[in-house]
Amino acid sequence: MIRWLSRLFHFLDRYFIARKSLPNLNEVGLTCFCDQVYQELNGKFRDAVISLIDQEREGEQIDRALLKNVLDIFVEIGMGSMDKYENDFEDAMLKDTAAYYSCKASNWILEDSYPDYMLKAEKCLKREKDRVSHYLHSSSMTKLLEKVLHELLAVYATQPLEKLHSGCHALLRDDKVEDLSRMYRLFSKIPRGLDPVANIFKQHVTAEGTALVKQAEDAASNKKVFVRKVIELHDKYLAYVNNCFQNSTLFHKVLKEAFELFCNKGVTGSSSTELLATFCDDILKKGGSEKFSDDAIEEMLEKVVKLLAYISDKDLFAELYSANDEHERSVLTKLKQQYGGQFTSKMERMVTDLTLARENQASFEEYLSNNPIANPGIDLTVTVLTTGFWPSYKSFDLNLPAEMVRCVEVFKEFYQTKTKHRKLTWLYSLGTCNINGNFEQKTIELVVTTYQASALLLFNASDRLSYQEIMTQLNLSNDDVVRLLHSLSCAKYKILN
Numbered sequence: 001m002i003r004w005l006s007r008l009f010h011f012l013d014r015y016f017i018a019r020k021s022l023p024n025l026n027e028v029g030l031t032c033f034c035d036q037v038y039q040e041l042n043g044k045f046r047d048a049v050i051s052l053i054d055q056e057r058e059g060e061q062i063d064r065a066l067l068k069n070v071l072d073i074f075v076e077i078g079m080g081s082m083d084k085y086e087n088d089f090e091d092a093m094l095k096d097t098a099a100y101y102s103c104k105a106s107n108w109i110l111e112d113s114y115p116d117y118m119l120k121a122e123k124c125l126k127r128e129k130d131r132v133s134h135y136l137h138s139s140s141m142t143k144l145l146e147k148v149l150h151e152l153l154a155v156y157a158t159q160p161l162e163k164l165h166s167g168c169h170a171l172l173r174d175d176k177v178e179d180l181s182r183m184y185r186l187f188s189k190i191p192r193g194l195d196p197v198a199n200i201f202k203q204h205v206t207a208e209g210t211a212l213v214k215q216a217e218d219a220a221s222n223k224k225v226f227v228r229k230v231i232e233l234h235d236k237y238l239a240y241v242n243n244c245f246q247n248s249t250l251f252h253k254v255l256k257e258a259f260e261l262f263c264n265k266g267v268t269g270s271s272s273t274e275l276l277a278t279f280c281d282d283i284l285k286k287g288g289s290e291k292f293s294d295d296a297i298e299e300m301l302e303k304v305v306k307l308l309a310y311i312s313d314k315d316l317f318a319e320l321y322s323a324n325d326e327h328e329r330s331v332l333t334k335l336k337q338q339y340g341g342q343f344t345s346k347m348e349r350m351v352t353d354l355t356l357a358r359e360n361q362a363s364f365e366e367y368l369s370n371n372p373i374a375n376p377g378i379d380l381t382v383t384v385l386t387t388g389f390w391p392s393y394k395s396f397d398l399n400l401p402a403e404m405v406r407c408v409e410v411f412k413e414f415y416q417t418k419t420k421h422r423k424l425t426w427l428y429s430l431g432t433c434n435i436n437g438n439f440e441q442k443t444i445e446l447v448v449t450t451y452q453a454s455a456l457l458l459f460n461a462s463d464r465l466s467y468q469e470i471m472t473q474l475n476l477s478n479d480d481v482v483r484l485l486h487s488l489s490c491a492k493y494k495i496l497n
Helices: 002-008 010-020 025-057 064-077 083-111 114-134 138-154 168-173 177-187 194-219 223-244 249-263 272-286 294-308 314-320 325-339 341-370 402-418 450-460 467-474 478-489
Strands: 432-438 443-449
Touching: 002 010, 002 025, 010 025, 025 064, 025 083, 025 114, 064 083, 083 114, 083 138, 114 138, 114 168, 114 177, 138 177, 168 177, 168 194, 177 194, 177 223, 194 223, 194 249, 223 249, 223 272, 223 294, 272 294, 294 325, 325 341, 341 402, 402 450, 432 450, 443 450, 450 467, 450 478, 467 478
Parallel strands: none
Antiparallel strands: 432 443
């Protein structure tokens, strides 16, 4: 009616009304309709519309186009304002929605498994969105979805999550990636909805990690296997965080906290830092026992560096970690990216120091070949390092056997040809020595420490020596001699009686 009136009296609307500053025909028509019809009937047709929406929710077919036309009247009557739509229709529709889903949720929560419940919740949300796009006003979208989420998820937040055989723990245990993704999508839509999920995730990862520690303790198993299992565990749950939980910072945080909890526990007397450093060392020496390819070594080192983030005593790793030339620069680069130059500066100086030591050894060998008279008759390798770059070690005045004294003197003579201003401190505790043991059955080559070699060589001059004689001749403390003789007479190979 109003549209026809406006067209018929177009001339009137355009000239007369404009000149007299009167309300236009559309406005007058709507005001009449509002007073004569809308005020009388809006309650009835609001109830009729809500009833039809509920029928559709229950799966019945309804005339969506008719609904759209009726709801457009609520909007149009407002003449530019949404008050009529919101107060006369939307408020009641939202209340009805809350009641409808509250009733559904209370039944589903008892009947369904957690994955099925989430599947239903996701379908409901999709259908409500569909409703808005077909006949409700677009401004209802957020409010409507909030109501649905509140009733289906917020009200029962932790109840479905903690279901014994199908809750969040079970989904993590059984690797239900699709269900975990759905759970994240749903709970991320409600305020603080992810907190309980993150909490359960943290508990689960901590429990699995702690079980690995206990397993390693009980079996006193290969410690490298433990590190590898921790790496696999991290790979698995990092993939969950990146994929199922959409790279969420909250889940990265709880994953970190969980790993910190069990990574800082020791395993059979070794700290995790030592285990990581040894693992790194093993891989770098020979590609580990598995003989990894270069790419696999790179990938494994990348993972070790990530794990190091969870260890509180990172500096100890810097002290323990020693590597070979091919990959050590790569490890340093990774560590530098993760923890900054400050952390790696000491290690970088150590690497450079070792390179210089190798050059130094090469020039010592050249010096011996040019001076045959100086040659001590024993192959000698000396690693000269800079004091400040390395962990500190005690040096003892061990009485070296004559053969070794000659070696030390020859090296000192060579070193003075290179520099006059540097003092050499010999750390015999870090040395090794290859000696031939002429036993009755056969001659066996023994690889021993410098201390052990010094003790064994005393027996070239005597068949029997007292404890006191050994102590005096070596010039060592009581504790050192006990440890030394124990290693030569009570260990796997009993060289001394």
